[in-house]
Amino acid sequence: MTGTAIKNWQSVQQEVLNRINSRVWKPGELIPNEAELASEFGCARATVNRALQNLADSGLLERRRKAGTRVATHPVRKATLDIPVIRNEITGKGYSYRYALIKSETIVPPSDMVARMRLKPNEKCLHIIGLHMAHGEPYVFENRWININVVPDVFGVDFSEQSPNEWLVENIPFTSGDIAFSALTAGTFEAGMLSCKLGEGLFVIDRSTWKHEGAITSVRLVFAPGYRIHTEI
Amino acid sequence: MTGTAIKNWQSVQQEVLNRINSRVWKPGELIPNEAELASEFGCARATVNRALQNLADSGLLERRRKAGTRVATHPVRKATLDIPVIRNEITGKGYSYRYALIKSETIVPPSDMVARMRLKPNEKCLHIIGLHMAHGEPYVFENRWININVVPDVFGVDFSEQSPNEWLVENIPFTSGDIAFSALTAGTFEAGMLSCKLGEGLFVIDRSTWKHEGAITSVRLVFAPGYRIHTEI
DNA sequence: GAGTGGTCTAGACCACTAA
DNA sequence: TAGTGGTCTAGACCACTCG
Incomplete structure (x- = not known):
């Protein structure tokens, strides 16, 4: 039995x-x-x-x-990753959270970003660079482009108070998106932002979100050395 | 309406x-x-x-x-990643696949691996290093430990013909596992294996699988520069 | 205690597709 | 064409948990 x-x-x-x-x-x-x-x-x-x-x-x-x-003969295993808001990811680990706005400007993005977000030529975007810190240490730096035609409300927001990550999640629902994980070799810029050594291997997340064929935002998150994503399968 | x-x-x-x-x-x-x-x-x-x-x-x-x-106020988005067999991942991209066995030995693993696989002290494991190539170029190198007590059948297998990745997927079902993604700075060993520059940032997957509380295998996959994992959300 | 989601059932019809 | 999974229905009972 x-x-x-x-x-x-x-x-x-x-x-x-x-x-x-x-x-x-x-x-x-x-x-x-x-x-x-x-x-x-x-x-x-x-x-x-x-x-x-x-x-x-x-x-x-x-x-x-x-x-x-x-x-299945060759089971294609599926791993499900949670993508939390960065503040919650940090506080969830028991660290204090702080966000610093580094730069905010409205400019025409570089051509690779124009292609990725399917923008019109010479269309300006809001470009925001910020740093998320855990326990006072650099945790991840955020390099973000926001499509001001799809999200005109961004101009009323003070991104020195609230990170664009949080504001977008709370205020702009998206209908689809994509995400990519990769690694990058720290250049002078990355090393300076994350106070790590030049040439160090860093974990990178690239993410874009869309609202009915219109790109809302595209962001690159570069994490400090030692970062890892973990999940069960 | x-x-x-x-x-x-x-x-x-x-x-x-x-x-x-x-x-x-x-x-x-x-x-x-x-x-x-x-x-x-x-x-x-x-x-x-x-x-x-x-x-x-x-x-x-x-x-x-x-x-x-x-x-949900702060929707924790879930990204689902497919974890295919490496051969299929490469051929699926349209490249030819080749596998080379670099080393195979039965030794006592280093202490971090003993802890991760919850082995008894001085318990030997099969240690296999191999290289997966796409279109003749190094694609990912595999550093694997196999628990010979849980999987005694491994000694009958010729891992110069079939990579342990494939053999295990086909022959040893697992009941649970975990997977982690991170980045690593190429040392001389990694640079040599993947023929890339010293100090380059490399994408890393660490994976362990279990069969009812017994560790089957633990593997580190270090990918050649430029590798990325992509998915929709 | 009562309201909500979680699940099971038995039966039915439909959509797809291998042979 | 026939066999399989995919889904819907109406009703029922249960498990959880908020107040």
Whole structure:
């Protein structure tokens, strides 16, 4: 006997996981269809469906109508990262938070940024550079461009009080966005901002957000040495 | 009138998104309960539930029993990253793939690795260093420790033919794992492996996988300069 | 205690797609 | 064309938690 009753979708999922891990169902193999599993487990098909769909979302199963459900051979694992507001990320670690505005200007962005934000030629943007500090130490520096046509309200905001990161999150909802993680070699500018050595490897996040085809903002976050993002899989 | 009929959970989700983005429902605000929305949209409560649950998973709504559903004030955005097998990542970009085994030895790991994998003192591990190449160029180098007590089968494998990355994914299912992203400054070893300049900033992934409290493997992947991970949010 | 979301059920129909 | 997963429904009960 199984020992524990199978009555909810979590236990169905657990039982399916067990069969995958113990090789009862091998990679690439077809597993019984939802109706059969439902009758075996003594639950409704919808319950089995919920469990299998969840596992398919995590990449462990591959499902196709008519073809059935298979155990994935090369499971493409999915890692989910939380992207918090920087203030919360810092205070959440138990450090004090401080933000310093370094520069604020309204200028025409460099060509790579014009391309990325799909701006018109010679269209000006608000360019803001700021530094987030944890416990008085530089934590991450923020190099941001804001599309003033999409977000005209920015001119009424005092970004020496509140970082653009927070103001945008609270006030400008976005419909889509993209994010990239990479590494960068510290030049004189980065080293000066983060008070680290020249040539040090730094972690970088590039993020752009959009509101119905119009770029709201594009930002580069360069983190102080030692920063890491961690998650479970 | 809404124009489009609301009959399935996707359209319910879209309509809710619209109301959030257009500030009909403001951040922090309580939205109507599932039963009310169901009757407004003319669908079953389960359909509304599916839509709202999905939005709560993405961090846009906060739901609590009895307290109801609120629009998140500081939405903790979630980014989902695919972690493919390295061969597939490279061939998926249209490059040819090649793997070279650099070193394979059975030794006692350094103390930080003993701690991370929760090994017994003086317990030996299989230590494998290899290089994955794309289009003949170094792409990422893999520094891996494998727990031979949990995975005794590794001794029957020829890791000059198949990278441990692939072999483990195909043969050793894991029950949990963790992954971390960071940056590193290239030392002589890294620069030599990846044929890049000394002191260059490199992207790093550290990953460990577990099988019921026993560490299977712990690996550090150091990527060649220019590598980036990208995803939508 | 009462109101809310979380889930299960049994049945139904639909959408996709392999054969 | 037939078999599979995807989804909707109406109703029910439960679990949690706020007041």
